[in-house]
Amino acid sequence: MKNVIIYTQPTCPPCFAEKEWLKAQQITFEERDIRSNPTYMNEVMALGASQTPVTVVADGDQQHIILGFDEDQLTAALCDS
Secondary structure, eight states: OOEEEEEEOTTOHHHHHHHHHHHHTTOOOEEEETTTOHHHHHHHHHTTOSSSOEEEEEETTEEEEEESOOHHHHHHHHHOO
């Protein structure tokens, strides 16, 4: 089972679009609002990101980090076995 975390902020249209896309694909995810929690902001910065959304797809010890809303990268990370 893959663990999906999406780092977002309320004023981010691509964040909204990605969440809707994930829901349409019936993919469960954890949303982390970087504006409401400084720890989440620090996590995003540690990943080297300067904008949202940032998505982490983890499966065991393998981890994919996707910067921005990129359907192709998300599909590849979610289908990678």
